Amino acid sequence: MTGAELMTAHLRAFNHGVESGDWEPMLSRFAPEAEVQFENVPVGPFAGIDAIRRAYREQPPDDTIQPLGVQENDETTVVAAFAWSKGGTGRFVLVHERGEVRRLTVLFDE
16 A cells, blocks of 8 residues: 555545544554654644554544645655645644554644
């Protein structure tokens, strides 16, 4: 799976999680030692799949996203710009290896 394919799957699974409360399709792509961090919001970081799962269960996002574009920066990093359905924009920066998400940084535009 390419980085762009992994990101596209992540974006679909994210919206599925917001709409259904079922985060497992998204979380299943994370490596056991994955990290999720946020910029410009006071949340996280979360290290390890158990902490990430707990964060999405206890503080789930309540807004879906509309992808604005996906770009592979290099062999292991892909970036997706997005717009929140309720307003605002941001980016996901996904670092991957062997088809797994190793690190996800969510940047909220100010």
